[in-house]
Amino acid sequence: xxxxxKWIMIGGDGPESYHQHSSHQGALxxxxxxxxxxxxxxxxxxxxxxxxxxxxxxxxxxxxxxFLAVQxxxxxxxxxxxxxxxxxxxxxxxxxxxxxxxATNDFNTLFQELPAGRRYYTAGVPxxxxxxxxxxxxxxxxxxxxxxxFTSKNxxxxxxxxxxxxxxDMHCTGFNKEVKKAYLDQYSADTKNLLDARAExxxxxxxxxxxxxxxxxxxxxxxxxxxxxxxxxxxxxxxxAQQGVIDQDKVDAFSTPVYFAEEGExxxxxxxxxxxxxxxxxxxxxxxxxxxxxPKILAISFKACCGALLTxxxxxxxxxxxxxxxxxxxxxxxSRIQNAKPGMQxxxxxxxx
Numbered sequence: 125x126x127x128x129x130k131w132i133m134i135g136g137d138g139p140e141s142y143h144q145h146s147s148h149q150g151a152l153x154x155x156x157x158x159x160x161x162x163x164x165x166x167x168x169x170x171x172x173x174x175x176x177x178x179x180x181x182x183x184x185x186x187x188x189x190x191f192l193a194v195q196x197x198x199x200x201x202x203x204x205x206x207x208x209x210x211x212x213x214x215x216x217x218x219x220x221x222x223x224x225x226x227a228t229n230d231f232n233t234l235f236q237e238l239p240a241g242r243r244y245y246t247a248g249v250p251x252x253x254x255x256x257x258x259x260x261x262x263x264x265x266x267x268x269x270x271x272x273x274f275t276s277k278n279x280x281x282x283x284x285x286x287x288x289x290x291x292x293d294m295h296c297t298g299f300n301k302e303v304k305k306a307y308l309d310q311y312s313a314d315t316k317n318l319l320d321a322r323a324e325x326x327x328x329x330x331x332x333x334x335x336x337x338x339x340x341x342x343x344x345x346x347x348x349x350x351x352x353x354x355x356x357x358x359x360x361x362x363x364x365a366q367q368g369v370i371d372q373d374k375v376d377a378f379s380t381p382v383y384f385a386e387e388g389e390x391x392x393x394x395x396x397x398x399x400x401x402x403x404x405x406x407x408x409x410x411x412x413x414x415x416x417x418x419p420k421i422l423a424i425s426f427k428a429c430c431g432a433l434l435t436x437x438x439x440x441x442x443x444x445x446x447x448x449x450x451x452x453x454x455x456x457x458x459s460r461i462q463n464a465k466p467g468m469q470x471x472x473x474x475x476x477x
Contacts, residue, residue: 152335153192153269156408156471160333163473164200167403168265169329173205173217178263179244180222180325182253183271186230191239193267194221197333198244201265219244224257226250252276254317258325266322269335275381276314279306283377294358295380297351298344311383315393323399326476332400334472339386340465347465349417350384352457353426353450360449361438370442378437380430387468400474408469417461419454423447 179197184190198221202213209216223234227250238246251257253268254276281287282303289306296307322332337350345351365372385393387405394402427447434443454461 152408152469153189153196155469156335156406157196159404159406159408159471160196160473161200161203163333163404163471164197164265164331165204167473167475168201168204168331170204170208172264172327172329173201173209173213175216176218176220177201178220178222178265180224180249180258180263180266182224182257182266182268182322183274184223184225184229184234185271186233186237188237189269190223190234191237191242193269193335194244195239195242197265197267214243221246222249222258222263223247224249224251224253226252254314254321256321256324260324261327262325264327264330265333266326266330267333267335270337272315272334272336273338273382273384274314275307275310275383276317277310278379278381279303279310282306283379285376290376291379292376293355294361294378295345295351295354296383297346297355298339299346307383308385308389311385312393316397319394319397319399323476328476330476331403332474332476334470334474336470337384338390338468338470339384340468341386341388343386343465343467345384348384348467349422349461349464350467352461352464353422353454354380356450356453356457357426357430357434357446359453360446363449364442364445369445370438374438380433384467387470390472394472394474399477401477402472403475404471404473406471406473408471417458419451419458422454422461423451426450 179194181190181194198219201219202217205211205213205217221244223231223246225231229250231248231250235246235248249257253271279289281289282291284290289302291300291303296304298304326332339345339348346355361370361375361378362372364370365375391402391405394400424447427443427450431443431447434446438446
């Protein structure tokens with residue numbers, strides 16, 4: 125039986141790296157900054173801003189966006205303290221930032237790129253964010269940026285050709301109801317574990333900020349640009365199998381451990397968990413649109429995000445051939461991409477109950 129491949133971003137700062145191709149995710153942080161500032165100002169108790177204040181980024185990857193996210197949070201906390209306490213935060217508060225990701229993440233590149241002149245102390249925290257990675261009550265604000273759509277593993281039966289749940293596609297397209305339910309059940313269980321872990325680690329009254337993408341209610345994954353590009357990836361793998369470059373059995377046993385939930389599904393999962401109150405669920409208008417609609421940019425961006433996953437399963441040469449074909453297919457299907465249904469870029473603010 126196939127094991128679920130671990131999803132990591134391409135490390136380093138080379139031409140294929142996530143570090144070089146994550147500006148789209150960073151633009152969402154900037155677009156949501158004002159709403160985030162408002163939420164921290166209104167929902168974070170001044171009593172929590174003491175002499176030591178800790179921020180944690182879960183799923184930090186190795187690109188520059190984690191630094192932007194944590195700096196935006198620190199700026200907002202300092203602004204609230206300055207206005208409401210009437211004191212200089214630089215004289216009274218020491219900030220600590222905890223960077224978390226899987227043990228295989230490229231922490232070397234992350235720490236080599238730490239901003240000069242930063243006003244915080246740092247630590248790396250390796251481990252899966254689906255479980256506890258920190259002591260109880262060890263941070264005040266947490267952030268998850270474009271990582272709230274991952275699952276810890278593929279649903280049972282998804283990659284087994286003898287199972288009625290075998291998924292011929294490499295992701296949850298949304299068109300097979302039984303497959304979608306299996307992914308949603310797995311995602312719900314994983315997200316419950318994630319929220320339970322954060323509730324233990326977060327101080328009472330602390331905040332979690334979630335930035336990312338979801339589906340609008342009733343929209344199927346393969347009707348969106350992201351889903352279409354993932355379909356192109358799957359079709360490219362099948363093309364290479366037909367050419368004898370890779371084994372078809374290996375393609376059939378491959379699936380991506382992600383589920384892009386609908387907005388209503390996200391709200392229900394968080395509410396049923398019971399550990400957090402949804403203080404804000406903002407629909408963020410991305411300054412660059414949902415995606416830059418250029419076949420080459422789409423192929424490069426998805427290579428940075430998905431390339432390491434494909435490399436682990438098929439090897440680097442096959443991975444590169446896949447994304448060459450993805451660009452070709454994106455050009456051939458460009459009118460379809462232009463008419464894709466919009467996804468939703470969000471900022472969700474959760475306060476620990």
